[in-house]
Amino acid sequence: MDTSVKGLNKWANAHSTFWFDAGRIALGLFLIYKGGYFISNSRDFEDLIAPASNFMGGMLTFHYIAAAHIMGGIMIVCGLLTRWALLAQLPILVGAVLINFIGDMNITNFIIASVTLVASIFYTVYGSGKHSADYYFKMEK
Numbered sequence: 001m002d003t004s005v006k007g008l009n010k011w012a013n014a015h016s017t018f019w020f021d022a023g024r025i026a027l028g029l030f031l032i033y034k035g036g037y038f039i040s041n042s043r044d045f046e047d048l049i050a051p052a053s054n055f056m057g058g059m060l061t062f063h064y065i066a067a068a069h070i071m072g073g074i075m076i077v078c079g080l081l082t083r084w085a086l087l088a089q090l091p092i093l094v095g096a097v098l099i100n101f102i103g104d105m106n107i108t109n110f111i112i113a114s115v116t117l118v119a120s121i122f123y124t125v126y127g128s129g130k131h132s133a134d135y136y137f138k139m140e141k
Contacts, residue, residue, distance in 0.1 A: 079132020
């Protein structure tokens with residue numbers, strides 16, 4: 001199997017189903033929701049990152065996470081530059097998983113962050129699928 005990005009795209013498009021694309025869209029919608037949630041509940045976000053506030057700049061981190069979730073989520077839903085959008089999400093999601101070990105362990109947040117991280121890694125490798133802007137623009141050539 002060809003492990004280049006082009007080879008992975010060919011394999012993914014040949015094995016693509018509607019459900020893979022629906023999963024990508026659900027992941028993008030979830031990230032948009034979380035970005036909006038962080039904006040509307042900034043106090044909860046501050047409490048969430050309080051254990052790691054010595055390591056990160058609070059407001060810079062807040063703005064990066066909210067913007068990356070919303071813009072990345074929109075790109076993921078549309079299937080536009082999906083891998084790049086997900087690569088921007090990976091450090092945030094790794095931090096979301098690790099924040100549970102630094103502060104108080106919240107098992108619900110840990111499971112949600114872990115599932116989102118695994119889904120993001122999957123779609124980073126798999127790509128956007130047939131029902132996406134990436135596929136549409138590739139076929140336009």
